[in-house]
Amino acid sequence: MAHRQAQQRRPSIHDVASRAGVSAATVSKVMAGVTTVKPENAQRVIDAVELLGYRIDPLASDLRRAKRRIIGAIMPEFESEFFGQMVTQLESFAEQRGYTLVAASSRESEARETEILARMHDWRVAGVVLAPVRNEHGPAAAFMKANGMTGVLIDRVLSDDAFDTVSADSASASAEVARELIGKDHRHILVVGLSEQAATGRARLEGFRAAARALAPDVRIDVVLAEADVETLRAQLRDYFAKGERPTAVYSLFLKGTLVALSEFRRRGWHCPDDISLVGFDDAEWMQVTWPAIAAVVQPVRQIAGHAMEALFARIAGGEEPPIARLEPCKVLMRESVGSPSLSQPKPT
Amino acid sequence: MAHRQAQQRRPSIHDVASRAGVSAATVSKVMAGVTTVKPENAQRVIDAVELLGYRIDPLASDLRRAKRRIIGAIMPEFESEFFGQMVTQLESFAEQRGYTLVAASSRESEARETEILARMHDWRVAGVVLAPVRNEHGPAAAFMKANGMTGVLIDRVLSDDAFDTVSADSASASAEVARELIGKDHRHILVVGLSEQAATGRARLEGFRAAARALAPDVRIDVVLAEADVETLRAQLRDYFAKGERPTAVYSLFLKGTLVALSEFRRRGWHCPDDISLVGFDDAEWMQVTWPAIAAVVQPVRQIAGHAMEALFARIAGGEEPPIARLEPCKVLMRESVGSPSLSQPKPT
């Protein structure tokens, strides 16, 4: 029945042991790099490993160890550049430390988020990097707390009393956007976003508002916030413009909002920056090749991922310091979608 | 020393067993839904499970079983919408069957690809969904073959003699693009792509060329193919235009190529579709909100993922039929970036 020679069972530690004429324990020690093994025996083990092509089964290995070398990552989605890069980075950092990353998408659902977390808990992962759908106060974080899981919260979070958090410095970046827009003489600005991401969204909004008001007390800042759904935001934005409102600039607090704003502009036949200016939080590759190129806040994905993993591994190693909240500085790329309203005639609605 | 109650060990099957007053074997049977258990005992087990919050440890469970319920997925990158959606879909299908998906990015490197594969082999995954960096003839597929791994190849593949393959029907989609462009009176078309993805790229190119020639024998089709690197392609494209070539339309065989084409257009101050038309293989969300909206070939991600998983699980279940090569039909979305050359004056270079 054995028609394929490759189909045979992989060698186990015992196969190596018997081939090298030692016990399995000795093989284990050699593999772990323990020194108390006679050089001659170590060599025989190494030869046997080489000969048989032996590799440790991480599953069996992890079962016995105290801490399993698996890290879980939960992102709201994989489809955007931001989270795509994030997963890539996290995986790469995990790999560097000999951990396996298991990534899952909560698909913007808090219910799924908790389910996935439960499944990761079943795997007894050493730690979790959670980018919550909503914010740090959701059921997922509560679940982690209740079950004594170790983890780090990223992206749509500000700070937490149980977990380290790492996110972009939304407030500072937004303040810089405000400075740019005010500097270009915008005095009527619309901010669009989602109110669900409570803390982060508010930080972006308030950071923007405070900076703008400080520079130009007469500035008018309108706000269109949808609860959670992008399509609702689209409808609200449509209503807003339909009322005849004509801000000279729009600041979107998140990527999808930028897309929605752009598509509304095109519905109305407005062009950036002549008819209206646009800046969005979150950069994407395409934004620099379109015409006009879209101004955006670039989040430091690498730093966020790096510091998140750093914090996580510190906790896994047993760190007991009070949790810290990290804010990573963003870069604001002012591109062609932003101009000065004074230089162009506002088109009638 | 026990300062946190949540920190305690999770209940094992033995804890449940002793609480229910039965043996571990009985608990295992109840969990597996085996019928040969006295209803009364089954109930006691269920109660104990409920009370202790017991959940099976998939690691321990998999160690004992013949087939481990882990699926590996290897993608060239996570940053693009296509692969992001792909991973999301694959994860969701895996989850439906009670499998855990471990995804890794080869970061467009064949060396990494094989490394990752080796690591997945260490985990003794039940199967692998591999989207190879190059094509089906790379070292990764060879590794899988040599080690008797079961797997499915997707995306940058056409067919293989050892593995099932699933990919977009590049040739038909390209033919449709050709029909559209020829129909709009384009007679000088540039195709840009990467030659590394041999088979797929050639299918797209030949599908396009054949259909175009059939409809308009006088059509001139230029081709700019870079070996593997996007920046090289950019340079070659720049050279091409610098020579004074003025095709009326560009067909990009892959997403990054579309980005490169767009950015070269903007360097030269050309606008779509007045100065030049553009169609790209691979759609993205932003393409419908920019001005102009970019025409694109939409790949059926859901179908590809679904059929890949179907094929994979059939193999895992022991299917021994000869491998089949599936081609999923694409949709071509003609958007504003495509126009008729006759309607506009070509701008001098």
Place this chain on the structure above:
DNA sequence: CAACCACGAAAAATCGATTTACTCCTATTG
């Protein structure tokens, strides 16, 4: 020269399940 120590290696326990093999019992059948 007996007692003790250190070293290296093997034996055995362990991790948390699943599966096999075996033991009771009860019910059916010839």
Place this chain on the structure above:
DNA sequence: CAATAGGAGTAAATCGATTTTTCGTGGTTG
């Protein structure tokens, strides 16, 4: 009524490692 079949359950083996315990051998010391 003895024999057999089947149901329900348990003890033990197993998966493939790691870790703890035990053991034997030499060398040192009092």
